[in-house]
Amino acid sequence: MTNKLAVVKDFTLEIPVQDIEQSVEWYIRHLGFELIPPAKGIAELRTASGFRICLFRPDQTDETSYWYVKDVNNYRVRACIRVSDIELLHTSLVESGIQVSDIEGGPGCGWTCQFHDLNGNMLIAWSGYTKEHDWYYE
Numbered sequence: 001m002t003n004k005l006a007v008v009k010d011f012t013l014e015i016p017v018q019d020i021e022q023s024v025e026w027y028i029r030h031l032g033f034e035l036i037p038p039a040k041g042i043a044e045l046r047t048a049s050g051f052r053i054c055l056f057r058p059d060q061t062d063e064t065s066y067w068y069v070k071d072v073n074n075y076r077v078r079a080c081i082r083v084s085d086i087e088l089l090h091t092s093l094v095e096s097g098i099q100v101s102d103i104e105g106g107p108g109c110g111w112t113c114q115f116h117d118l119n120g121n122m123l124i125a126w127s128g129y130t131k132e133h134d135w136y137y138e
Helices: 020-031 086-095
Strands: 012-016 034-036 042-046 052-056 078-082 104-106 110-116 122-126
Touching (some): 020 042, 020 052, 086 122
Parallel strands (some): 012 052, 078 122
Antiparallel strands (some): 042 052, 104 110
């Protein structure tokens, strides 16, 4: 490992949303995130394993703003979330009325399904590599 790689402590995905409170509730209810004490104008959430996301309301008025997004209708995040039980998550999402794709894939590269959050951001649930894959890890 090089020194450059050693400085990275974690990774946070920043996701544009229309309504922060509704979005926080959705990510907590459907994906098990917990809210980290909030900062002004954003919401930071994390999973039990430490994966973090930051929900923000895009700023279309100030091009110098960190949260500036030129066209919110064409700015979407696609996130892949590794899960421990893809069938359980799939069933839970379907039972909650969320449109979710069939589970696809197979031994080796693993299993996936796709769905969208309430803001239209695509989320991909992935089971992770299976032991049949050269790059297997837990």
